[in-house]
Structures are given as C-alpha cells and as structure tokens.
Amino acid sequence: DAGVIQSPRHEVTEMGQEVTLRCKPISGHDYLFWYRQTMMRGLELLIYFNNNVPIDDSGMPEDRFSAKMPNASFSTLKIQPSEPRDSAVYFCASRSVAGELFFGEGSRLTVL
Amino acid sequence: DQQVKQNSPSLSVQEGRISILNCDYTNSMFDYFLWYKKYPAEGPTFLISISSIKDKNEDGRFTVFLNKSAKHLSLHIVPSQPGDSAVYFCAASRYYGGSQGNLIFGKGTKLSVKP
Numbered sequence: 001d002a003g004v005i006q007s008p009r010h011e012v013t014e015m016g017q018e019v020t021l022r023c024k025p026i027s028g029h030d031y032l033f034w035y036r037q038t039m040m041r042g043l044e045l046l047i048y049f050n051n052n053v054p055i056d057d058s059g060m061p062e063d064r065f066s067a068k069m070p071n072a073s074f075s076t077l078k079i080q081p082s083e084p085r086d087s088a089v090y091f092c093a094s095r096s097v098a099g100e101l102f103f104g105e106g107s108r109l110t111v112l
Numbered sequence: 113d114q115q116v117k118q119n120s121p122s123l124s125v126q127e128g129r130i131s132i133l134n135c136d137y138t139n140s141m142f143d144y145f146l147w148y149k150k151y152p153a154e155g156p157t158f159l160i161s162i163s164s165i166k167d168k169n170e171d172g173r174f175t176v177f178l179n180k181s182a183k184h185l186s187l188h189i190v191p192s193q194p195g196d197s198a199v200y201f202c203a204a205s206r207y208y209g210g211s212q213g214n215l216i217f218g219k220g221t222k223l224s225v226k227p
Binding site for chain 1: 161214220
C-alpha cells in the first residue's frame, strides 16, 4: 500500500483565497483524521471521520474551515477565506479500529 | 488546556549516550500512550507504545516507561545515534468499547544527536 497520500505538498496563496487540501487514506482504514501542526500548538486534531461520517469537529478553529469525506478513499479540508494565521502543516492520518495511526507527508500551507 | 505536555522543546545528546525524552499528562482517563517520531518534510511515524497495565515496554534501543501515579512517561534511547535526530511526539488516548480513542499529542521535543 502507498500509505496516506496528501496533496498538494506545498501551497502558497494570498489572504482571502480558498484553499483545498486533499487526502487519500490507506485502503481498509475506516478512521480518517485531519491534524494541523504549528510551532506554538504542536499537533492539533481538527476533525475526524469514521466510515465517512464526521464524528468530532470540535477542533476546527472557525467556520472558515470545513471538511468532507464523500467516500472511503477521499477527504478534503477546505479553508475559505484563508488568512495568514492559517499557515501551518496540515496532516491527514488514517487507521483501522484498533490499529496504529498512519500519517501522510503533510501539506505545508503558506498564506501571504 | 494542554492534556499532554512535553516541557522540553529540544534536547541535544552525544552519540552513544542515552537520550531521555519526557512527557506528562493530566487526564487520568488516558490508558494508552504512544511515541511518534518525525523527520523534516515527513509525517510522524509510530515508534513505540505502552498500555496503562504496564510500566515498561522495550523495543530494541527504545524503551518507554510509564509512571501512572505521577502521570508521567519517558522514552529512553540507548545508545543514541545521529539518525535518531528528529522531533519526538508523545501522544495519549483512551481505549473504550474495544476502540482506540483520539490521540492527543504533545508539542514535541526536537532531539539532536551529535556525532
């Protein structure tokens, strides 16, 4: 298996633009997580899905952030409109019911 | 409020010596603890874990110790190698209903092992 695949690896955009980050979890994993990593706050859980259903989005910072999982093999994290303070590395991760958490390589977002 | 704390942002150790990374947690309901290792431009990867029914788990050069009464765990790396230089994240979760709960991560400790 190729592991968790994220795209884009790097995104530079201007304040106010819409940003869409994508994730393909490991096949067979029924949990998908979106994390954000910053120097100040470390790895924060934003939202997670179980069997494509959002279970807990309490970590989503604001209404500007939204996430979807239309099927078992694809998820998106959208920021609209983006702000400079959203600059961070966004990680997608997946796991099975009792398995380890596997992370993607991350999407580094820079909002100017 | 941080439930998992790694109070040392960085640690520098000489090759061949022991590296000790520390982690404290506040939620007494946590019963499963993990360490993840992260290299630059890569995602974190699982390193070692420990259940609350144990106080020690060993895997090669890596040993994790758990002190439940102190709500403290530590990762020992012996001997340290330059390739161990990375950011180490401590994480904690609960198991309930046979399913692992969400992982709560600390902020990480950057380990530098000098040749």
